[in-house]
Amino acid sequence: xxxxxxxxxxxxxxxxxxxxxxxxxxxxxxxxxxxxxxxxxxxxxxxxxxxxxxxxxxxxxxxxxxxxxxxxxxxxxxxxxxxxxxxxxxxxxxxxxxxxxxxxxxxxxxxxxxxxxxxxxxxxxxxxxxxxxxxxxxxxxxxxxxxxxxxxxxxxxxxxxxxxxxxxxxxxxxxxxxxxxxxxxxxxxxxxxxxxxxxxxxxxxxxxxxxxxxxxxxxxxxxx
Amino acid sequence: xxxxxxxxxxxxxxxxxxxxxxxxxxxxxxxxxxxxxxxxxxxxxxxxxxxxxxxxxxxxxxxxxxxxxxxxxxxxxxxxxxxxxxxxxxxxxxxxxxxxxxxxxxxxxxxxxxxxxxxxxxxxxxxxxxxxxxxxxxxxxxxxxxxxxxxxxxxxxxxxxxxxxxxxxxxxxxxxxxxxxxxxxxxxxxxxxxxxxxxxxxxxxxxxxxxxxxxxxxxxxxxx
DNA sequence: CTTGACATAGAACATTTGTTCCTTCTATAA
DNA sequence: TTATAGAAGGAACAAATGTTCTATGTCAAG
Numbered sequence: 339x340x341x342x343x344x345x346x347x348x349x350x351x352x353x354x355x356x357x358x359x360x361x362x363x364x365x366x367x368x369x370x371x372x373x374x375x376x377x378x379x380x381x382x383x384x385x386x387x388x389x390x391x392x393x394x395x396x397x398x399x400x401x402x403x404x405x406x407x408x409x410x411x412x413x414x415x416x417x418x419x420x421x422x423x424x425x426x427x428x429x430x431x432x433x434x435x436x437x438x439x440x441x442x443x444x445x446x447x448x449x450x451x452x453x454x455x456x457x458x459x460x461x462x463x464x465x466x467x468x469x470x471x472x473x474x475x476x477x478x479x480x481x482x483x484x485x486x487x488x489x490x491x492x493x494x495x496x497x498x499x500x501x502x503x504x505x506x507x508x509x510x511x512x513x514x515x516x517x518x519x520x521x522x523x524x525x526x527x528x529x530x531x532x533x534x535x536x537x538x539x540x541x542x543x544x545x546x547x548x549x550x551x552x553x554x555x556x557x558x559x560x561x562x
Numbered sequence: 563x564x565x566x567x568x569x570x571x572x573x574x575x576x577x578x579x580x581x582x583x584x585x586x587x588x589x590x591x592x593x594x595x596x597x598x599x600x601x602x603x604x605x606x607x608x609x610x611x612x613x614x615x616x617x618x619x620x621x622x623x624x625x626x627x628x629x630x631x632x633x634x635x636x637x638x639x640x641x642x643x644x645x646x647x648x649x650x651x652x653x654x655x656x657x658x659x660x661x662x663x664x665x666x667x668x669x670x671x672x673x674x675x676x677x678x679x680x681x682x683x684x685x686x687x688x689x690x691x692x693x694x695x696x697x698x699x700x701x702x703x704x705x706x707x708x709x710x711x712x713x714x715x716x717x718x719x720x721x722x723x724x725x726x727x728x729x730x731x732x733x734x735x736x737x738x739x740x741x742x743x744x745x746x747x748x749x750x751x752x753x754x755x756x757x758x759x760x761x762x763x764x765x766x767x768x769x770x771x772x773x774x775x776x777x778x779x780x781x782x783x784x785x786x
Numbered sequence: 787c788t789t790g791a792c793a794t795a796g797a798a799c800a801t802t803t804g805t806t807c808c809t810t811c812t813a814t815a816a
Numbered sequence: 817t818t819a820t821a822g823a824a825g826g827a828a829c830a831a832a833t834g835t836t837c838t839a840t841g842t843c844a845a846g
Binding site: 572604605606610611626628 | 794
């Protein structure tokens with residue numbers, strides 16, 4: 339999860355500008371208007387800071403929509419004082435994509451937070467928000483995990499797994515990423531990776547050939 | 563105030579659309595969005611009507627500003643505007659279960675709303691919250707829709723579908739519930755129902771044998 | 787039937803506005 | 817110092833969005 343970093347002076351100013359402008363006109367400002375009012379000359383810098391703010395869950399942005407942004411309710415108060423509002427919802431950064439032949443993006447290999455989209459979910463969706471991030475699925479190679487192109491997979495970064503966990507793993511000698519349930523049976527040299535689809539057969543992999551990247555804790559699919 | 567002529571049906575509708583849209587997204591709609599939502603195909607007609615409404619003092623428009631319009635306060639009441647605080651999250655009632663051989667619970671067959679569990683999601687997950695409800699999936703009969711036992715399906719109640727919609731339908735003579743993408747090709751007597759899993763074949767059903775129960779707008783799976 | 791105000795469509799156009807890319811600057815760690 | 821990531825600036829670009837123009841349809845008054 340994102341450790342709710344401190345806001346820069348400029349970012350606070352941007353939030354104030356959005357709040358005041360929206361209040362005054364009844365609709366949100368454009369990037370250029372934010373820039374003018376906050377004393378930033380470049381649209382890209384405003385855009386950059388909006389991404390950071392969005393990744394922190396302080397505002398929501400609708401892509402490719404003019405004036406398509408709004409502050410989260412809590413944000414309004416938060417920029418007044420240091421009221422760290424405990425929210426029932428959390429914002430999870432989408433660190434990148436997951437596809438068949440590509441290694442998974444790692445949560446620490448960031449430089450990414452700024453570019454990250456994010457997805458907001460109810461807290462009960464993830465339990466403990468520590469080390470949680472999300473990936474967007476590309477291609478239909480995860481069909482046997484009942485996961486399709488465009489789905490968002492919510493992950494917890496961890497390197498070991500317990501029996502029954504759905505994990506994301508990199509199988510070294512096949513150079514492939516896979517999502518399967520993890521089972522280790524005492525006495526066996528290999529771990530069993532079981533597809534979510536009960537009609538499909540498990541595969542067996544030697545532990546040394548397996549790089550566990552994290553545990554899948556949820557899947558979200560939008561179809562509208 | 564001004565002469566306050568009577569509004570046409572269409573103009574009232576436009577005001578409602580603006581009110582609802584603004585409520586939902588936190589910013590006003592574009593001319594094209596108003597057109598779509600109010601059933602007007604031409605941007606110029608929307609523009610024309612906005613001018614009329616503006617002349618009557620019902621709304622304010624800022625020239626050359628995208629989404630630059632807002633309703634006058636009085637207008638909201640005039641058209642019966644329920645101005646609630648816009649919430650970033652909504653709570654969707656889980657009306658029951660969906661399984662292979664069982665008809666879907668209907669949103670109106672209530673008495674249910676009271677005992678319903680509910681699931682909370684970010685507003686952007688569902689778009690317009692009208693007629694939205696959720697069902698819990700039982701059994702693995704929806705595997706070909708990439709939906710498994712325990713998943714939560716978020717639905718919008720509607721009885722017609724557009725091409726490409728993922729729908730929940732009751733196939734009468736098979737007494738079965740199914741989730742598939744809907745395609746109706748002109749010239750064909752049957753509609754094509756396409757599984758989400760691209761490896762599986764579509765089925766063809768006569769429209770009279772099909773009871774569309776709603777549109778699937780999202781799927782949520784928890785695995786922790 | 788014709789006329790004219792009002793309403794509607796559709797398309798072309800112009801402006802607004804978000805995005806991307808390349809460069810520069812700064813601060814911190816190796 | 818040199819390298820590296822974060823932050824910023826500027827310009828070109830592409831997409832979204834408002835405006836305008838022309839043609840068509842409706843309906844009531846003459």
